[in-house]
Amino acid sequence: MASKTKRRPATEINRIAKALDDAQRKAAPIAQLSSKKDGALSLDDAYRTQATTIALRLKRGDVRSGVKMGLTSRAKAAQMGVFEPVYGRLTDGMLVQDGGSIAFADYCHPRVEPEIAYLLKSSMSGRLSPTEAMTHVEAVAPAIEIIDSRYRNFKFSLEDVVADNTSASGYVLGPWAAPDVDTSNLGMVLEFNGRAVEVGSSAAILGHPERSLAEAARFAAETGDELQAGFIVLAGAASAATALTPDTSVKLTVEVLGSTGFNVTG
Ligand code: OOG
Numbered sequence: 181m182a183s184k185t186k187r188r189p190a191t192e193i194n195r196i197a198k199a200l201d202d203a204q205r206k207a208a209p210i211a212q213l214s215s216k217k218d219g220a221l222s223l224d225d226a227y228r229t230q231a232t233t234i235a236l237r238l239k240r241g242d243v244r245s246g247v248k249m250g251l252t253s254r255a256k257a258a259q260m261g262v263f264e265p266v267y268g269r270l271t272d273g274m275l276v277q278d279g280g281s282i283a284f285a286d287y288c289h290p291r292v293e294p295e296i297a298y299l300l301k302s303s304m305s306g307r308l309s310p311t312e313a314m315t316h317v318e319a320v321a322p323a324i325e326i327i328d329s330r331y332r333n334f335k336f337s338l339e340d341v342v343a344d345n346t347s348a349s350g351y352v353l354g355p356w357a358a359p360d361v362d363t364s365n366l367g368m369v370l371e372f373n374g375r376a377v378e379v380g381s382s383a384a385i386l387g388h389p390e391r392s393l394a395e396a397a398r399f400a401a402e403t404g405d406e407l408q409a410g411f412i413v414l415a416g417a418a419s420a421a422t423a424l425t426p427d428t429s430v431k432l433t434v435e436v437l438g439s440t441g442f443n444v445t446g
């Protein structure tokens with residue numbers, strides 16, 4: 181037990197972060213950290229590893245663009261067997277243009293999720309109520325998250341997935357609306373080639389996606405991160421994730437907010 185929670189030296193964190201970063205760049209998944217003898221990380225070390233994977237991206241020229249909450253809906257938690265919300269970091273290199281395309285071969289085993297995005301107009305951190313958190317919001321938009329676990333078979337423990345930046349891989353943003361739109365219970369339809377693959381409601385996200393927004397501020401404070409003005413906050417999937425397929429046109433429509441989408445080439 182002691183070895184499981186012992187704080188890892190920076191050299192080890194760097195080594196694990198590099199393995200995850202390589203897996204992402206080569207689209208070649210690796211074994212779960214927790215599957216190896218003495219491989220399991222503490223949650224704290226998992227967030228240190230996550231921050232290090234982001235530092236590698238920034239070194240290559242990416243710029244931080246926001247954060248994402250994950251496992252904030254019952255459907256997602258049940259799908260992955262991990263029942264605690266997680267926090268990940270976004271960079272501009274992950275942004276897929278609305279109407280743009282991605283190549284299937286660039287990913288290990290990509291999935292998509294219907295989400296709501298908030299755009300911050302001022303920095304926030306610590307314990308805030310959802311209403312307080314909303315005073316920092318400039319706009320809201322429909323969003324699709326592309327997740328892609330760097331672990332084999334898309335399986336992981338809580339600490340594994342946190343170290344792997346909560347499977348963050350890409351995100352697509354629809355039109356921005358004023359923040360006075362009530363996002364508590366908006367119908368959401370995710371379509372592949374014009375056929376609905378997931379139907380849900382934004383209420384599935386912690387009961388209200390603004391709760392997830394407030395949670396992001398708490399996670400930022402606890403993980404030594406910063407939510408800056410101009411950052412995007414993805415509130416988490418409203419439904420289970422759907423595996424992407426080549427030659428697929430993906431579209432999300434959120435009631436009141438509108439649509440966004442992208443194409444997957446073979
Ligand atoms: C972890 C990330 C989950 C969400 O919106 O729930 C997530 C995963 O399922 O790979 O992004």
Ligand code: MG
Nearest residue numbers: 293325416417
């Ligand atoms: Mg997500």
